Structures are given as structure tokens and as C-alpha cells.
Amino acid sequence: MNDVTRWSLPDEVATRAWGAALARGMQPGLKIFLAGDLGAGKTSLSRALIQALGHAGPVKSPTYALVEVYVISSLYLYHFDFYRFESPEEFVDAGFGEHFNETSVCLVEWPERAEGCLPPPDLRLYLHHAADGGRELEAVADTERGQACLNATISAGGVAACCVAPAPR
Ligand SMILES: Nc1ncnc2c1ncn2[C@@H]1O[C@H](COP(=O)(O)OP(=O)(O)OP(=O)(O)O)[C@@H](O)[C@H]1O
Ligand SMILES: [Mg+2]
Numbered sequence: 001m002n003d004v005t006r007w008s009l010p011d012e013v014a015t016r017a018w019g020a021a022l023a024r025g026m027q028p029g030l031k032i033f034l035a036g037d038l039g040a041g042k043t044s045l046s047r048a049l050i051q052a053l054g055h056a057g058p059v060k061s062p063t064y065a066l067v068e069v070y071v072i073s074s075l076y077l078y079h080f081d082f083y084r085f086e087s088p089e090e091f092v093d094a095g096f097g098e099h100f101n102e103t104s105v106c107l108v109e110w111p112e113r114a115e116g117c118l119p120p121p122d123l124r125l126y127l128h129h130a131a132d133g134g135r136e137l138e139a140v141a142d143t144e145r146g147q148a149c150l151n152a153t154i155s156a157g158g159v160a161a162c163c164v165a166p167a168p169r
Contacts, residue, residue: 001147002140005154010134015041015127018137019048021156025149026053028075029102031119032149033111036127041135042109045127046079049107053077062109067096076104082113091117122146 009015022032022045034042047059053072062068062081070077078099082091091097091114100106100119111118123146126138141147 001144002142005139005150007137007139008130008134009041009127009137010132012041012044015044015135015137016048018153019045020052021153022049022149023052024156025152026075026105027145027149028105030105030123030145030149031100031121032105032107032123032125032146033118033121034107034109034125034127035111036125037129040127040129042127043081045125045137046107046109050077050079066094067099078104078106079109080106081109083110085110085113088114088117090114123149 007014007018009018026049034046036042043059043061050059050070050072053070053075055070055072059070059079060068062079063083066081066084068079070079076099080096085091097117097119108114108118108121111121120142122141122143124140124142126140128136128138130136139150141150
């Protein structure tokens with residue numbers, strides 16, 4: 001737990017493959033934070049995950065609605081985007097905390113905009129723009145549940161990590 005695992009994602013196809021592999025690690029109660037710059041690929045990865053879980057319709061970015069909800073085989077998946085929050089307290093005011101429970105999966109883009117009000121994550125994903133125009137992904141599991149999710153993602157194949165390093169303290 002708490003190691004940083006890194007991947008190089010040279011194009012959107014690679015981002016989507018990673019998101020689809022993440023579907024193998026889904027279990028109720030998971031909280032996944034997706035951080036990274038504007039346009040880093042957070043929604044692309046989420047979309048591939050939600051579609052790999054079996055959702056056949058469109059997967060919109062939640063940037064304007066703040067949250068999109070998917071019910072997939074009785075699993076409630078909440079896809080949040082807090083980019084537009086002006087203060088973290090908006091999370092509390094909106095009553096979003098109730099969705100973070102043992103029966104749902106919560107995916108959160110821009111979690112830093114609700115820092116201090118969000119429940120702690122099981123898995124943190126960071127996407128960065130790479131020099132070659134692609135993206136780099138870093139994953140850190142903070143709980144056993146997050147580590148199990150990451151292990152299942154890696155075992156799903158097609159997402160070989162480039163390296164694993166201890167997280168900086
Ligand atoms: N590995 C990749 N290499 C190059 N382009 C990518 C990669 N992954 C995704 N993209 C592209 O990045 C663009 C932005 O993606 P996306 O909307 O998912 O970003 P985002 O992180 O959700 O942005 P925002 O912060 O605005 O929510 C899309 O055009 C997508 O095709
Ligand atoms: Mg997005």
C-alpha cells in the first residue's frame with residue numbers, strides 16, 4: 001500500500017484501456033480520486049470504466065452537473081467533478097456526502113476542490129500531460145480495498161506498469 005505505480009499512456013486508446021481494466025477492480029464502497037490538470041484525461045478514463053462496466057449510453061463529463069449517476073447491475077456509480085466549486089464547503093451544502101457509502105462507487109474528478117470535506121479515498125489516480133503529447137498516470141492505494149482494486153486492474157492485462165516506487169513521505 002502507499003507505493004506509487006506509474007504508467008505511460010501514449011494516446012487516448014491507452015487511457016481508455018486503463019479505464020476498462022479498472023472495471024475489473026470495482027466493488028461496492030470504493031472511493032477513487034482522479035486528479036490532474038485540465039484535459040489530462042480524467043473523464044476519458046472514467047468513461048471507459050463506466051462503459052466497460054456495461055453502461056451502453058453516453059457518459060457525459062460532470063463538469064456542469066457536478067455529478068452523473070449510473071446504475072449498473074444494481075451498483076450505484078457516482079461520477080463527480082468539483083472543478084466549479086469555489087470552496088470545499090459546497091460539497092457539504094450539496095449533500096453529496098450521503099453518496100459516499102458502502103453500497104456505491106464514487107469517482108471524483110478535481111477532489112482537491114473539496115479538500116477537507118471529502119471522505120478519504122481508497123485509490124488516488126493522478127494524470128499528467130507528458131512531453132510527447134501523451135499522458136502519465138500514477139496510482140496510489142491508501143486502503144486494502146484500494147490495493148485490491150489496483151491489483152485487479154493490473155491483473156486484467158494490457159496495463160503493464162512502467163515502475164513502482166515508494167511514495168514520498
Ligand atoms: N493518453 C492520452 N494521450 C493523448 N491524449 C489523451 C490521452 N488520454 C486522453 N486524451 C485526450 O485528452 C483530452 C481531454 O480529456 P478529458 O476530457 O478526459 O480530460 P479531463 O482530465 O477530464 O479534463 P477536465 O479537467 O476538463 O475535466 C481528450 O481530447 C482526450 O482524447
Ligand atoms: Mg473531466
